[in-house]
């Protein structure tokens with residue numbers, strides 16, 4: 301068993317599914333039952349956090365899976381553990397040895413973004429979690445309003461409350477007040493984003509095809525997907541293939 305960034309435990313072992321799948325995860329159709337029998341399962345548990353975190357992850361995985369573009373594990377079930385805490389059961393993906401083809405990742409991400417556009421605006425069906433921080437996803441018609449309020453201001457308030465850092469709070473407020481010109485001329489549409497795309501959440505399967513995991517999905521401006529690029533090791537290849545395709 302390994303432990304990860306948000307304290308969840310990770311186990312890859314077969315499990316029998318019980319009960320009804322919550323909405324947003326795969327229903328037990330004949331096709332999926334066959335798939336379950338052939339598959340190995342990957343289970344993450346968290347002793348301290350309730351089911352909302354893994355239910356949000358399951359909804360995000362399913363939304364990305366349904367685009368039939370980039371490889372993501374199909375979520376089967378998420379819920380509460382009888383002993384407290386929560387779990388998610390998903391498809392086990394066998395990873396390959398390749399370091400990952402950034403050009404393929406860029407192309408597949410563009411396919412995913414374009415395949416799922418929201419008619420509800422910017423946001424997601426539930427609040428989810430990025431690391432262990434809640435991510436607010438209230439549906440909002442305008443991207444700049446969504447990004448200013450639910451991303452920048454929310455984080456600035458957390459910094460201010462938890463660390464008392466008023467200097468960065470003030471700078472952030474100035475950015476929010478002057479943000480509109482930065483988006484002048486930009487074509488912005490609510491595309492489905494992975495939302496937490498750093499190197500720890502990117503892998504490749506045994507064919508060398510990119511796999512993305514552990515999302516914090518929401519519908520947003522497509523370029524926000526690259527907000528974590530500072531810790532994703534992205535080079536020119538990913539941007540060239542992404543922008544060629546998008």
Ligand SMILES: Nc1ncnc2c1ncn2[C@@H]1O[C@H](COP(=O)(O)OP(=O)(O)OP(=O)(O)O)[C@@H](O)[C@H]1O
Nearest residue numbers: 304305306308310342373390391392393500513514
């Ligand atoms: N479906 C899967 N199949 C096989 N291995 C997986 C699967 N999902 C996750 N893993 C392995 O477990 C590792 C951690 O998974 P994941 O990032 O989803 O956990 P986490 O608890 O949310 O971690 P963190 O908080 O560090 O992001 C992955 O890097 C990968 O090696």
